[in-house]
Amino acid sequence: MKLSQFRDLLAVVEFGSLRGAGRHLGIAQPVITRSIRELERELGVSLFERHAKGVQLTDMGQAFVRRVESFQSELRRAKEEIGQLKGKMTGEVTVALSTASCMALMPSAVAAFQRRYPDATLKISETLFQPVEADLSDGKIDFWIGPLDQTGISSKFAVERLFDNHRRVVARKGHILADARSLKDLTEARWVRPTLSTRSTEGDFDAMFDRLGLPSPKIVLHARSALITILIVANSDLLTVLPQQWLDFAPMRDLYQALDLIEPMVAAPMCIVQRKGMPLTPMAEYLCDRMRTAAAQYERRQAGTVEL
Structure with missing residues (x-):
């Protein structure tokens, strides 16, 4: 051939x-x-x-x-890796990120990457893990970052845990249920289920209602994009459950609020996933390392230990 x-x-x-x-x-x-x-x-x-x-x-x-x-x-990566090891500052990196990691990690990591490799081509897609699992396995994607329940993940992948995670019940600003103290106070509420969110046994809010002996939440809308979820919640009385990173993202803070009196829900940890035994090119590894740095900074901010 x-x-x-x-x-x-x-x-x-x-x-x-x-x-x-x-x-x-x-x-x-x-x-x-x-x-x-x-x-x-x-x-x-x-x-x-x-x-x-x-x-x-x-x-x-x-x-x-x-x-x-x-x-x-792999052939493209091999050529680019040799060029980068020789000092060439061009090449292509393809990554996939969840919405939460886009908001929390991407801006600073990409800014650093572009300063280091201004002539490189960077391809980023927003997605959960399952839709890109085959592409990651086949080498079409360098790595994926997002909340991941590691149950059932193939041994062909290397999973690196970045930080623990949780989700919050979210409503528009000034919602009549903003002072709710428990899920019991929300049994009559109507909900949006964002399909760009991770479902795990511990964190899924359907299971949270069930464990408390409450009726299942009334899900009246399934949102198939982050933008749809944001616009619907910000402009209606529908509630949803979102990763904490959505609430920490500055452009969104004026659109909705967490119901602060309700305990945060456990969610899958934020992880990096890549093919096991297949090293990244120097350029892709640099971006991955910038994501790690952004994750560490985010975790410190959450703990309130960032020095100004």
């Missing part, structure tokens, strides 16, 4: 046709066709199903492409 064949294969996948791949690569379509056929002949399977509007990966093709993408990611 040749690297050029992998290049051609991924181009066909991206553009959905042999002609589109050829135009993108500046290569005649018959050359692309021959490249793909040689791959299929060597593998002994069909990688694509041909149809009128282009091509579509077969099941075998999907499996093979996943491996090729992983290989290409």
Whole structure:
């Protein structure tokens, strides 16, 4: 197999046709066709199903492409790592962060990274762990940071605990239930469930109600983004449960408030997750270390020990 064949294969996948791949690569379509056929002949399977509007990966093709993408990611990292070890200040880092870690850790870490590597390309996505688990395993993502319940996490991942965590019941400013003292006082309230939050056995607020012998909370809205959650809670009487980091994020403080008389709920700890046994490039390791520094600073602020 040749690297050029992998290049051609991924181009066909991206553009959905042999002609589109050829135009993108500046290569005649018959050359692309021959490249793909040689791959299929060597593998002994069909990688694509041909149809009128282009091509579509077969099941075998999907499996093979996943491996090729992983290989290409590692090859890119290998080249970048050598360049960075030689003093080159360019390259690409791809990370995924939960909403809470975006708010608490990202700003200072990214600022430091950009000062150190002004010509680097940084790709950041906001997500929970499960949607990017496969990409992290395949090497498409350098590392993920967020609240993580480590139960059932694959042994292929290295998990580094940053700090313990908790969540709070949250309402708009001036909410009629702002002085509630317990979940018992909230049995008639209506709730938003943000899908960009971590659910764990100890911290999930459904379980909190159940343990107290209270009716399940009346969830009337499922928010599929941080922005939706923020806007709904800030402009309605709906309540929600959010990580403490959302309340510490300065731009949000005027939009909602924690119900301070209700005990914080235990949540999954904030963690870094990366592939075990596969070192990061110097550039990715620098960003990861800046995230660790930001986490330590955040923890000290929470403990009230930051020196001004």
